[in-house]
């Protein structure tokens with residue numbers, strides 16, 4: 281049987297209103313582009329939607345990963361939708377398109393891209409997680425819970441194909457290199473990396489028993505003017521059931537709204553709130569950061585779905601906890617840890633603002649301090 285490829289592409293081509301959501305006209309244009317461009321056997325199926333201010337294309341086909349034709353279709357869709365955004369004066373048209381020219385692959389040009397090729401199982405359920413207002417490191421904790429924590433995923437204990445564990449491919453964003461750690465043996469080593477989620481991010485999770493790729497995340501976007509890691513707004517594909525986490529074991533990993541970087545101006549930390557597709561628009565201080573879970577069954581490449589998996593009162597508690605964290609963190613205003621640490625403020629307007637004050641700094645003279653303390657000492661010595 282031929283392999284099916286699942287390509288998930290995501291880009292901010294212009295927001296409505298501001299950074300909060302996606303315009304109906306942009307979604308309609310994207311659907312038209314995919315319908316027209318995906319004909320003649322190029323695509324098997326597709327789904328187009330908006331998550332916050334990001335346009336999302338979910339495409340199935342038999343052209344394999346990194347297919348030039350498929351990436352070109354996605355690129356043309358994003359550029360055409362940028363023109364629509366420009367006509368409507370939407371906010372920041374083409375924000376995620378870092379180049380004017382398509383060079384054969386959408387990776388490196390700005391849009392997020394997660395792809396996976398596999399032979400369909402008799403039943404092929406999978407979940408696509410789509411986040412807005414956060415960095416790539418947002419997947420570290422939930423992926424650890426899904427694939428390494430038996431308190432989240434009992435299948436790790438009771439399913440023989442999962443019992444062997446999973447390998448995590450971790451990308452070092454600073455050095456552009458990867459390391460693969462085998463779990464459960466390397467669990468503590470893995471956590472050293474995953475805890476530093478602004479530098480190390482999970483790229484891929486592989487089932488050890490047979491090498492099956494179980495999960496794959498979109499990669500880093502190129503740095504650009506005004507763009508920072510907090511606006512990665514990543515996508516994640518997770519295959520489910522039969523020796524992989526059940527659909528519920530994947531969603532359970534988001535029942536704790538952990539803290540991620542992104543939110544307003546892409547520079548603030550806040551909880552990742554699981555929301556239904558109806559609630560992806562980010563209205564409170566352009567946030568808080570949020571994630572949707574789109575569940576699909578695949579049938580010979582045809583997408584049956586999405587099922588809106590966080591549209592469930594079972595996640596009301598997580599949403600409530602997220603809003604408690606929002607209230608707490610928001611009281612910090614521009615202070616860390618609500619604002620990201622200073623080293624993550626590089627490549628923003630913050631360093632030039634600080635530089636304006638450079639001339640007002642004076643040396644902090646340790647001798648002067650010594651002088652003051654010795655003066656103090658001698659005066660006390662003098663007193664009876």
Ligand code: 13P
Pocket residue numbers: 292299332333412413414510511512513543544545546565566
């Ligand atoms: P996005 O990353 O979703 O574009 O949001 C950026 C921002 O600045 C929100 O205030």
Ligand code: MG
Pocket residue numbers: 292332333334412413513
């Ligand atoms: Mg966004």
